Amino acid sequence: MGQYLVTGASRGIGYQTARHLASAGHRVVATSRNTTNLVLLRDSDPDHIRIHATDLSMAMKIPDLIEACGTLDGIVHAAGALVNKPFTAINDADWMRMWEVNVMSTVRLVRAALPILNPGAHIVLLSSMGGFQGSAKYPGLSAYSASKGALSVLAECLAVELAPQRVSVNALALGAVHTDMLAQAFPGYKAPVSADEMGAYVAAFITSSGGVMNGRVLPVARFDP
16 A cells, blocks of 8 residues: 545545545545645544645745655645636736646645655646647636646656656546536536546546556546536
């Protein structure tokens, strides 16, 4: 059994991924800004889940998180943010928030975690169909989709650079999943896939696919998006 860091673990896909990894017998370090929900997650399986509340957008917090992990066999980076506004209404602060949360937090986290990744470790970045080249694009998601597209390309680049360390990096371009974040951005919309279903898929992917694929950006969706 391995040990995995799951970010964005207080709700949605991150929460369910952590839960499914733990139920399979893996050890999980779960992190998020929301301490209350993290405690609920830990209490669901205290033998396998440890928690560390932190805000990944604050660079000075990341070293403490990495120190708390020990060594890792993988990272599921599910933390992210979404803004739904027309392009003409998205200001510079919105663009910078998308870049900081969805891209730079990833850069800083992976960079800090490199010394504690075991050989054969697998990093899975959760991207989006909105950032998948050639997919349908939707009004209001220009900043979000652009940041997720950058995340996908980052995964391809990291796969090349980390290969000598025997670390695999893949990105999953997820379609619409029924989460609180999606509901807040698109009130009334019912996604075709539940967070529990996607969490089970991500947990299985990180534990089984790192040895057979690297540098892939895989669309994971029933529909487009």
